[in-house]
Amino acid sequence: MSTDPHCLFCKIVAGQIPAQRVHEDDRVIAFHDIHPSAPVHILLVPKLHLVSMMDVQPEHQALLGHMMVLSARLMRDLGVTGGYRHVLNTGKDGGQEVQHLHLHVMGGPRPWAKG
Ligand code: 5GP
Ligand code: ZN
Numbered sequence: 493m494s495t496d497p498h499c500l501f502c503k504i505v506a507g508q509i510p511a512q513r514v515h516e517d518d519r520v521i522a523f524h525d526i527h528p529s530a531p532v533h534i535l536l537v538p539k540l541h542l543v544s545m546m547d548v549q550p551e552h553q554a555l556l557g558h559m560m561v562l563s564a565r566l567m568r569d570l571g572v573t574g575g576y577r578h579v580l581n582t583g584k585d586g587g588q589e590v591q592h593l594h595l596h597v598m599g600g601p602r603p604w605a606k607g
Contacts, residue, residue, distance in 0.1 A: 494540055494541055515536075518539075520536055535597075536595040537592065544593055
């Protein structure tokens, strides 16, 4: 399934739910996390509805590579120069709450709210 009408992040991709967007291209959107754990906390979300890393296949290699490369550019554009952390939660035991694959990128001066 490429989109799920009941999925929160598919609704954000479609513009049905607002988000503070920082990037959009043909494959990915990025927006600020609604409950940031760091001064800058963004989520990179593929437009394709993949539930989690457990859905990922070899055909998604370029998409995931694009997200990683894009993440560095976005953090630089957001003025984060001192470093940042990537987090990608997968499944129940991985602490994933939203069932649409997303990459957290957190940075900015410490201390952070968590971690
Ligand atoms: P997970 O635990 O699934 O890896 O992370 C889900 C993240 O999505 C959480 O950090 C949470 O704050 C964020 N989030 C949940 N709902 C919304 C929303 O409606 N808008 C935005 N911008 N972030 C959300
Ligand atoms: Zn979705």
